[in-house]
Amino acid sequence: MNAESRTRLNQTPEWTALAEHRDQLGDVELRELFAADPGRGTGYTLEVGDLHVDYSKHLVTDETLRLLRELAAATDVFGLRDAMLRGEKINTTEDRAVLHTALRAPRDAVIEVDGENVVPAVHAVLDRMAGFAERIRSGEWTGHTGRRIKNIVNVGIGGSDLGPAMAYEVLRSYTDRDLVVRFVSNVDGADLHEAVRDLDAAETLFVIASKTFTTIETITNATSARDWLLTELKAGPEAVAKHFVALSTNAGKVSDFGIDTANMFEFWDWVGGRYSYDSAIGLSLMIAIGPDRFREMLDGFRIVDEHFRTAPAESNVPLLLGLLGIWYGNFHDAQSHAVLPYSHYLSKFTAYLQQLDMESNGKYVGRDGQEVEWQTGPVVWGTPGTNGQHAYYQLIHQGTKLIPADFIGFAEPVADLGERFRAQHDLLMANFFAQTQALAFGKTPDEVRAEGVAEDLVPHKTFKGNHPTTTILAKELTPSVLGQLIALYEHKVFVQGAVWNIDSFDQWGVELGKVLAKRVEPALTEGAEVPGLDASTQALVAKYRELRGRK
C-alpha cells in the first residue's frame, strides 16, 4: 500500500478493531490485569542490547498488542523501514534518503544512495574526526599564538546543538575533565557572552555546527565569536584557521564564511538535523570523550538498528514503544508523553527528544498531502524524575490528564562517582521503582481509611492509579547504552510516523517564523514599514521601539 493509494487510516478495519477493543476494555484497571495474570511482571518485558524494557504497567492485554501489531502490518511499517534502510528517498517532500543508520554502519557495509555506496565516506569523515580530536586532546593542535587548546565552544542550534550538548552531559564522566566544553545556541547574545566571558581566546576552539550553514542564529553567533576572537588576540583573519572548524553539508557557505574547507567535517543531506549527532555534528563530543568512546556509542546505536531491522514484531522494542504511544494518543486521547530519567546525567535527554519527536511527528498533513483525521505526535516533556517528583508529579498522580511516561534508570551509578556519592544510588532507584508502582496501582479509599485517615480527607489522599508507564532499566550508563537509547527513540518515532502516514523527516513548520523574523527585524532596528503587518504585531513593535527609546 503506498502513501497515495492507502485507505484513510481511521477507516481501516484494523483501526476500527482497536477502537472497538478500547470500548470493550473500558476502564480496565492495572490491578485487575495483574491479578488475572501472575506472570505479567516478567512476561511483559523485552530485552534489546543492554536495555531491559518492562511494559507490564500498560493498559494493554495480549489482544491489544495483537491488534496494534495488525495496525502496524496494515500500514506496512516494516516495508517503510526496509525502504529507509535501503536508502530509498522516503523523505518525499524534500526528495531525500533517510540514512542516519548509515552513520553507524560497519566499514564493510554497502548502502547506496543514487547508486553510490555512502559507507566509505562515512568512515573517512569519522577517521578525520578521530585524527583531529586526538590532535586537540594531545595538545598537538595549537592556537594561533602556539598555545594548547583547552576550551571547545560548539556553536549551533536545533539538531546541531541538542544532540552533542545532551550527549556531552550524559557522558560527562567519560570526558577529559581538563577540557572546558560549552554549547552556544541562542541568538540572544547573552548565551555567547556567558560562554566566553571567562575563556582565554588563545586557548579556545570554536566548532561551528550547521547542516545548512545558513541558519541565522548560528551564523550570527559564529560571526560574533570570530570578532571576539580576533579582538582578544589582536590578530587578523589569518588567526581564524587555528580557532574555527565547521561541521556542515555546505562547503560553499563554509568557505564564504571564511573557514578553510580543510577544517570542515562533512555530512550529507540524507542525515536529518535531529538525527545527526552521530555524524560530524558529534565532533565536540568526540573531542570531549575521545574517538574510542565515540565509536562505542556508535556500536550501541548499531545494536538497536539491527534489532529494529531483524526482530519479529512480537519482540521488536521500537515497534512496541511506537504502538503503545499510538494506543494512548489515538485511542485514549492522551496529548502528551513524559520521559523521566532517573539519572542526573540525562538532564538534557528529554529536551533532545523534544526535537527528535516533535519536529518529526508534529504534523497535520499526511504523506498523501491530505490533512490527517487522527492525532499525530504528542507533546514530549520531562526532566530528571526525582526533581519532577517535587514539582509536577502531583498532576501525573492526581490530575485529570492521562500522561503515559517512560522511566529510565540504571542499576549502577557511574564508575567515577566515589564511594560517598555512590551510596545515594539505592535511594535514587528506590524512588524510581516506587513511582511507577504508585502510578500504576495507586491507593484505594479503603486503604486510606485503614490508615485511620479522617473521612473528609479520604478522597484527597486516594490515588486512582492506572497511570501507564514503561520502565527502561540498564546496568550502567555507558557510551554504548546512550547509543542504544537514542536509536530506540529514533525508531520509535519512525514507527509512529509510518503508521500515521506522515513524513517524519521534513520540518516545514519551522519556516514561516524564520521568514517573518527577517521581515520584522528592520522594523525593530530602523522603524521600517513592514507591509501587511497585522495590528497586534505592529502595536507590539511600536511598544518595543518606545521601550528602547527609538523614535
Ligand SMILES: O=P(O)(O)OC[C@H]1O[C@H](O)[C@H](O)[C@@H](O)[C@@H]1O
Ligand atoms: O544545522 P542547521 O542547518 O543550522 O539547522 C539547525 C536547525 O534549524 C532548523 O530550523 C530546523 O528546524 C532544525 O531541524 C535544524 O536542526
